[in-house]
Amino acid sequence: xxxxxxxxxxxxxxxxxxxxxxxxxxxxxxxxxxxxxxxxxxxxxxxxxxxxxxxxxxxxxxxxxxxxxxxxxxxxxxxxxxxxxxxxxxxxxxxxxxxxxxxxxxxxxxxxxxxxxxxxxxxxxxxxxxxxxxxxxxxxxxxxxxxx
Amino acid sequence: xxxxxxxxxxxxxxxxxxxxxxxxxxxxxxxxxxxxxxxxxxxxxxxxxxxxxxxxxxxxxxxxxxxxxxxxxxxxxxxxxxxxxxxxxxxxxxxxxxxxxxxxxxxxxxxxxxxxxxxxxxxxxxxxxxxxxxxxxxxxxxxxxxxx
Numbered sequence: 001x002x003x004x005x006x007x008x009x010x011x012x013x014x015x016x017x018x019x020x021x022x023x024x025x026x027x028x029x030x031x032x033x034x035x036x037x038x039x040x041x042x043x044x045x046x047x048x049x050x051x052x053x054x055x056x057x058x059x060x061x062x063x064x065x066x067x068x069x070x071x072x073x074x075x076x077x078x079x080x081x082x083x084x085x086x087x088x089x090x091x092x093x094x095x096x097x098x099x100x101x102x103x104x105x106x107x108x109x110x111x112x113x114x115x116x117x118x119x120x121x122x123x124x125x126x127x128x129x130x131x132x133x134x135x136x137x138x139x140x141x142x143x144x145x146x147x148x
Numbered sequence: 149x150x151x152x153x154x155x156x157x158x159x160x161x162x163x164x165x166x167x168x169x170x171x172x173x174x175x176x177x178x179x180x181x182x183x184x185x186x187x188x189x190x191x192x193x194x195x196x197x198x199x200x201x202x203x204x205x206x207x208x209x210x211x212x213x214x215x216x217x218x219x220x221x222x223x224x225x226x227x228x229x230x231x232x233x234x235x236x237x238x239x240x241x242x243x244x245x246x247x248x249x250x251x252x253x254x255x256x257x258x259x260x261x262x263x264x265x266x267x268x269x270x271x272x273x274x275x276x277x278x279x280x281x282x283x284x285x286x287x288x289x290x291x292x293x294x295x296x
């Protein structure tokens with residue numbers, strides 16, 4: 001629980017006192033109170049300048065899904081990969097692109113992407129500002145395979 | 149598939165041609181291209197002025213989760229209820245409040261709420277502008293029980 005902090009304006013109850021419910025406060029520069037900023041993956045040449053933050057799932061939650069926030073710095077990109085598990089992506093910050101198969105789509109705030117099973121895909125940021133999005137996946141999922 | 153439209157800038161491929169992947173374009177006033185605006189629930193006195201849009205899940209997707217966008221008009225509120233399934237909420241629009249147990253938290257853009265199993269909860273909009281948020285839930289989930 002140490003990675004999550006509750007912000008109670010009108011109550012002194014702790015997260016544990018309220019059965020684990022909590023509010024993760026949004027902070028400047030798209031950070032969340034108590035949520036660490038991690039590398040997207042182990043360092044490799046097939047991705048650049050991507051961070052991720054785990055907002056909900058995979059700790060004491062029982063959700064069958066994980067909610068992550070990914071951010072791609074200018075010039076960065078995720079791996080071009082495919083897998084059986086699906087992605088649901090909602091753009092929160094800046095502008096970028098997604099490649100789905102052979103198609104490339106420009107993305108900005110609110111645009112929502114569904115990546116189907118085995119679809120080769122890659123997110124990129126050709127813009128001069130950070131490009132950030134929520135990405136929701138099933139908690140139990142297969143490993144990505146690089147597309148070469 | 150008729151409720152979802154793909155927007156391909158650089159390809160003429162249809163959603164089905166790209167194995168079901170798609171981009172739901174964000175539109176003015178927090179609407180998404182091809183996504184219908186539905187009532188939150190059947191009309192009842194325990195909620196007011198709430199709409200919902202299903203962005204991902206529950207159609208041809210195999211995701212174990214659903215991504216919905218809820219919007220509460222000024223003065224509106226969701227049911228005060230509890231259930232075993234958990235909520236992951238990320239605020240996209242305006243300002244509002246969530247009640248978690250006995251605590252009330254003010255919410256605005258980016259704030260992220262985890263509602264734990266059986267936690268009595270209610271979302272409210274005391275502001276003069278629409279209050280909108282993503283709410284992600286497991287696809288298979290129990291029915292809510294009103295808190296009286």
